[in-house]
Amino acid sequence: MRSVALLAFACLCLAPLPLAAAAGEWREWCTGPGEAPSLGWHFYCDRAEEEAVEDPPPPAATPAPPAGTASERIEALRRALDEARAQAVLDPTPENVAAYLRLQRDTLRRAAVFSDVFRRTVWATPELDYTLTRPVGALAKRLWSDERRTERDAALKALSERYGLIYLGHEDCGGCRVFGPLLRAFSLRHGLDVLAVSMTGGPLEGWPEAVPDNGRAARLGLDGGPLPAVALFDTATGGVVPVGFGVLAEDQLAERIFVLTQRETGSDY
Numbered sequence: 001m002r003s004v005a006l007l008a009f010a011c012l013c014l015a016p017l018p019l020a021a022a023a024g025e026w027r028e029w030c031t032g033p034g035e036a037p038s039l040g041w042h043f044y045c046d047r048a049e050e051e052a053v054e055d056p057p058p059p060a061a062t063p064a065p066p067a068g069t070a071s072e073r074i075e076a077l078r079r080a081l082d083e084a085r086a087q088a089v090l091d092p093t094p095e096n097v098a099a100y101l102r103l104q105r106d107t108l109r110r111a112a113v114f115s116d117v118f119r120r121t122v123w124a125t126p127e128l129d130y131t132l133t134r135p136v137g138a139l140a141k142r143l144w145s146d147e148r149r150t151e152r153d154a155a156l157k158a159l160s161e162r163y164g165l166i167y168l169g170h171e172d173c174g175g176c177r178v179f180g181p182l183l184r185a186f187s188l189r190h191g192l193d194v195l196a197v198s199m200t201g202g203p204l205e206g207w208p209e210a211v212p213d214n215g216r217a218a219r220l221g222l223d224g225g226p227l228p229a230v231a232l233f234d235t236a237t238g239g240v241v242p243v244g245f246g247v248l249a250e251d252q253l254a255e256r257i258f259v260l261t262q263r264e265t266g267s268d269y
Helices: 002-014 016-031 070-090 094-124 138-157 174-190 216-220 250-262
Strands: 163-169 194-198 229-234 240-245
Touching (some): 138 174, 163 174, 240 250
């Protein structure tokens, strides 16, 4: 009996030890290592389970430009972009769409870099800057237009030394009734000689001295075109150069005559 009592006493004495150790673990978990317990060892704390965090998938690597000529590399990049777009359309998974968007972004970045280098090069190289020939800015364009008008007016004043104008119309032409008086004022302003030809033999608005056609338009190569019509006659070569058909404003008429007589082909571009 004594041994049984001793054994029971030992069990009673030793039983709290694991509970105290467990309580110590709870207290350490609730407060953190090295911190004073704030909830008490008897407070029941649920240990938070660590959530498994998956690493995001690595972004799809942009394919390196293939070896070959520049044209071949550009064509390969274009094919890769077309294939990625087609794959994203046919199978629009997030991965396929993301792959296409990455290729598109890289393509746009290449284009942006090229565009920026392009303009910087033009700014630094005057012979490559077309805006010096044809300005696009408001101030520079206005200055260019003023200089052009001055040069054009001076050229038109000396034009009568070599050129004359041929005007074709008829009395039933509505455009001729508007354009005839305009052409009269234009010719007087610039001192140009004009031969007015009535295709029907009737009177022309603004040109009482008009002569009947009698085959003149056909001989000059102007027969059958829309009316009114204006052409330049070169007294030095005997050639005829059409200026325009239909109603033209004075500025249009002056600019066309100036270009046809004073500018070499392609010099304005």
